[in-house]
Amino acid sequence: MRIEKDSMGPIEIPEEAWYGIHTSRSLDNFDAAGETLPLEIVHAIVRLKAACAAANERLGLLDKDRCQAIHRACEQILAGRHDDQFPIDIFQSGSGTSSHMNVNEVIANLAAVELGGKPGDRTTVHPNDHVNKGQSTNNVFPSAIRLACLQLHRGLQGALEPLVAAFEKKAEEFANVAKSGRTHLQDAVPVTLGQEFGAYARAMQKAGCRIAMAAENLREIGVGGNAVGTGINTKPSFRETIVRSLNDATGFSFTVAENGIEITQFMSDMGQVSAALRLLALDLLKITNDLRLMASGPNTGLGEIRLPAVEPGSSIMPGKINPSICEAANMACVQVVGCDAAIAMACGLGQLELNTHLPLIGANLVKAFNILIRTSRMLEKKCVLGIQADEQRCRNNFENSAGLATLLNPAVGYDRVAVLVKEGLASGKNLKTLVLEKKLMSEPELERLLSKAFEPNL
Template identity: 45%
Template sequence: MQTRKEKDLIGELEVPREAYYGIHTLRARSNFAVSGFGVHPDLIWALALVKKAAATANTELGLLDRQRGAAIIQAAEELAAGMYRDQIVVDALQGGAGTSTNMNVNEVIANRAIELLGGEKGNYAIVHPLDHVNLGQSTNDVYPTALRVAAIKLVRALAQAMARLQGALQAKEKEFAGILKIGRTELQDAVPVTLGQEFGAWAEAVARDWWRLYKAEERLRQVNLGGTAVGTGLNASRRYIYRVIEILRELTGFGLARAENSFEATQNADIFAEVSGFLKTAAVNLAKIAGDLRLLSSGPRAGLAEIRLPEVQAGSSIMPGKVNPVIPEMVTQVAYQVMANDVAVNMAAASGCLELNAFLPLIAHNLLHSLTLLTNAAHLLAERCVQGIVADPGRCRELLAASQGVITAFVPYIGYEKATELVTKAVALGRPVTELLVTEGLFTQDEVAAILQPQELTTPGVAGARYFRNRRPGRNPPESER
């Protein structure tokens, strides 16, 4: 393998001749050969846009000559478009607050710019990774700014995925609105609900997650770009500081703004902890929904089986015909991973010291990982599970009839003690409690039917009160219970 020799403050190293990265990256790759996780693609994209914005501002202001500036801009554009991604070789988990990632990007852009200007890779007299690509910048303002930009991009993608999931759940809410079934609390029979109401409750939870994501983008818009090392802006032109953020806003289409206090924004990472908390909450809701889907579809012969999930793959290597709820199982695992990622983000955010948080790479890796996982999981849950769910109305009726939960609807008429007595008797005799209500002369068959109407059982008020109001005045429940 042909090599080129590069030098830094520690000494010299042989770098592969055709590599776009340089000595700083080579040392970092060796020092941090720890996780095998690469830098998140959207963080690379965001860093490339930051470098393009910086080069554009510096060129406009005459701080960078036009030929060199144009080459850096083109190289940054190519990196942002997905080229040379294989040259970003540092590990996601690294010491130095992201310096190794920043230097990797600087070196790749510099060497590509050198190539564009007709030079040999490594000839940094033409384009230098620090003096030119990193002009007016520090890792400490570039890296957190890029993290915010990448997070906004992924937050928007997640919001779309959650909106799609919400729509799929709402469609099922409407489709299953007339299917009466037994509701359950603490895994025990409770009172009647509709299957549509259950899907509607899940849709509402997802809607709250969508709103939280909207607020998350607001939190991420203030960037410290131009603050350089500690947020004071040392070595950055005032004109550059304001112009670079304007350009980055244009490049991303995001409503970015200069942080009111760049010094504060450079040292504190609580915004990332807050956004991670929103993601954790979304994960909690997805785990709840996935668990309910698994339970309601259990069986299909020896379980609840009130719904049937789409069959997406064979479920067993030993049991013929078995199909498992693999999409909800995947979603559950994603949710648990996101919850774990949130713990790491919180600990890293709390570990900042004085003017900088050295653990931003851990925050970036886990935050962006969570966003990606949740987006993919929400899409798959909507497309490969919820949209294809089929209800079994007969099974819902069967389980509702077998339970004694409907007795609660008769309590306003006969009292709690009498209702308890009837349930106990019905269980002992193995007969539906509704049958005893008629045979013991407490209600006629029509009256029982009026009380057991789905609309009566699943909306506020006393079931059947309107039926009895004019027909049997003495049967009316107390006014306070209507």
């Protein structure tokens, strides 16, 4: 063990630990979540630390040797060499001070050893005076959340695009598969299976666009604003210099916050992203429930499509196959909705100059992004690409649908069609049979009328 001291007194720290006394106190204090802050946020803080060090050197506030040592320490962390050194619980100090100081201490100790010192040697590289120079948790932590979310957004885009393509492929494959549409779960006017899958593709495209538009606001960051966003104890050009260094390192187009005080208090930009993720989750819920309904059966349900069989469905019923992928996606999407509910409440719980729920907001945003990335990939590969149509079942449902009555209105009249619907229900005959039997239309006329149901009218 080694002994470190702060204003509260001395404490023993494991000799092999790269973190320091603040981290040790936090480990003693916080364990409510039983889950550590996501590494995506930790690594984003590290990237900000590297950008701040570069800015401080450029402005003559940090010597070159310490700056380079801090950079090399950041590179080690970003390479994943010290992931076990960030053990702080999610539910901690509301601004994220515990995790922020955890990062400062690890970087400082790695840099100190680089320069010939020892872990805990604050004279060589100090976690506050050097690594954290000109910074405050109140702006570093939310800026790190923004950076982490933009990086995750790239991953989500990369997962949604193949899912959209898979739905589009099925839309083309099923373009000529006629079936009954349904509203209120009752027979409605006919559609093609391809039209339904085309709608799913468009819904996913729009969901992706909503997330992209929301993510644009994350490019405005408050790092360098210090305690309340005024930039106290920093040079006027500090924030611009940080942002320039960060953009060079990440390729993102970050901008300095237009109002540093606003961006420190309000987490609405993050709430907007969360809401867009929730809408994607709700669309996926709707789509996967549709797929389950259309695949229901196989003998006593709709049975219009067949989902890929991925595992035996029952421990007691031999041969049973369940829509397991859709069910897993359902649960994932419900979890995302829950994450958004927590984020929404947390966004409204700030007081005066600070929101004190930042770790919760960040952790739930990261969780929601990662869930949706994995769910989109799972649906594309394990479900959508392998869906098959039962064309005969679709055709039978189409021909027996009461929804055909709507197509007959212009040719036969509403009242007469209503009588035919009742007669069909009583006799078990479909409308097509009754129309032909009563010679209300010829078969070629009826087929032309039915075919018009699938022609776009835009």
